[in-house]
Amino acid sequence: MFHRNKKSLALLVDPENTYPGKGLAKLIAVANEVRADYIFVGGSLVTHNKIDAVVQAIKSASDKPVVLFPGGLNQISAHADALLFLSLISGRNPEFLISKQVAAAPLVKKLGLAAIPTGYLLIGTTSSASYMSNTLPIPYHKADIAAATALAGELMGQQVIYLDAGSGAAEPVRPAMITRVRKSITLPLIVGGGICSFDEAYSSLEAGADTLVIGNATEKDPHILKEIAGAITAMNGLNVH
Numbered sequence: 388m389f390h391r392n393k394k395s396l397a398l399l400v401d402p403e404n405t406y407p408g409k410g411l412a413k414l415i416a417v418a419n420e421v422r423a424d425y426i427f428v429g430g431s432l433v434t435h436n437k438i439d440a441v442v443q444a445i446k447s448a449s450d451k452p453v454v455l456f457p458g459g460l461n462q463i464s465a466h467a468d469a470l471l472f473l474s475l476i477s478g479r480n481p482e483f484l485i486s487k488q489v490a491a492a493p494l495v496k497k498l499g500l501a502a503i504p505t506g507y508l509l510i511g512t513t514s515s516a517s518y519m520s521n522t523l524p525i526p527y528h529k530a531d532i533a534a535a536t537a538l539a540g541e542l543m544g545q546q547v548i549y550l551d552a553g554s555g556a557a558e559p560v561r562p563a564m565i566t567r568v569r570k571s572i573t574l575p576l577i578v579g580g581g582i583c584s585f586d587e588a589y590s591s592l593e594a595g596a597d598t599l600v601i602g603n604a605t606e607k608d609p610h611i612l613k614e615i616a617g618a619i620t621a622m623n624g625l626n627v628h
Contacts, residue, residue, distance in 0.1 A: 388425075388452065388469060388503060389547050389575035394592050394622045395424035396615060399456065399579065399602030401554065402441045403433045410606070411441065415448045417609040421616035427600060428467065429456030431515035431554065442466040455500070458519065460491055469501040471549070476540045477508035477533075478522025505547045506540025508533060510560045510580070514553025527558065530567035538571045548572055550596075552580030555603040559587050562594035569595025583611060588618035 389395070398418045405411050418426060426445055428438070442464040445453050455470040457463055463470065472495065475483035495502050509517050509524035510533065517524045525533050537548045550560045550568060559581035569576055578591050579600030588599055599619070604611045 388454075388501075389577065389598055391575050391597050394596075394619050394626070395598045396421070396612075396619050397425040397427050397454070397577070397579075397598055397600045398423045398605065398612065399427040399429070399600050400441065400445065401430035401602060401606070402428060402438055402462070403430045403435070404606055406437045406441050407444045411444055412448065414605060414609050415445055417605075417612050418451070419449055421612045423451060423612065423616070425598070426451050426453050427456040427471075427602075428453060428464075429458055429462050431458045431519045433458065433462055436461070438462050438464045439466055454503075457491075458516070459487070460494065463491065463494060463498070463500070465498040465500070467500060469503055470495060471505040471507075471547070472502040473505050473507040473549075474540070474545065475509070475520055475522060476506045476545075477510075477525050477536055478520060480520055480522045483520045483522065503547055504545045505549050506537060506543075506545035507549045507551065508536055509553065510550050510564065511552045511556055511558065514556060514580070516551065516553050524553070527561050527564065530561075530564040533564050534567045534571040537568045541572045541574050545574065547575050547577060549577040549579070551578075551600075554580065556581030559591060562590045565591055565594035565596055582615065585614040585618050588615045589621065592618060592622045
């Protein structure tokens with residue numbers, strides 16, 4: 388589903404904050420306008436049972452693949468197209484390295500969801516994801532640790548690597564780290580968290596990100612997707628020549 392030969396954009400919908408009747412329709416309309424490639428659904432903490440309604444509303448308004456980015460079992464929906472089967476390889480908490488996956492596996496198989504094995508790395512400072520998973524993120528300046536961790540994920544059979552600075556991060560993953568990780572792996576590289584402008588998006592893509600994930604910033608201003616999409620278009624235009 389994810390590729391290295393074309394830059395792409397994923398909109399992340401946090402179902403805790405955005406759902407039918409609360410901004411979802413407007414957000415998906417903008418995503419359609421800018422031709423986002425994927426729509427991710429998930430969050431660190433979801434306290435309601437609207438996941439099915441969110442996914443179905445997105446499917447009715449967009450033809451883009453809906454990919455679950457689950458923070459727990461209560462964020463799995465049979466109506467999605469695929470699921471990032473995450474292993475939090477940047478942390479040392481066995482709950483998020485294997486225990487949660489063991490609990491989720493029978494349900495994922497029963498629902499027939501396409502599972503995408505994903506090596507998930509938290510980067511930067513404390514975020515909602517690091518707090519909820521009780522793990523320490525890899526510091527922004529420790530590119531060597533991120534690269535070795537990503538490589539370990541690839542050698543263990545992950546199909547995608549995801550570098551995430553976390554929802555609402557004050558700073559995105561630094562280009563130097565993205566470049567270091569890109570050079571260490573052959574897998575598609577997803578980068579998210581804290582990307583809020585054309586320049587930040589372009590720098591991340593230029594450094595080696597294949598897919599950018601934009602979430603929290605769109606809740607404040609859905610039209611920021613247009614800036615990010617512009618960076619995707621510009622980079623893909625350069626790659627054609």
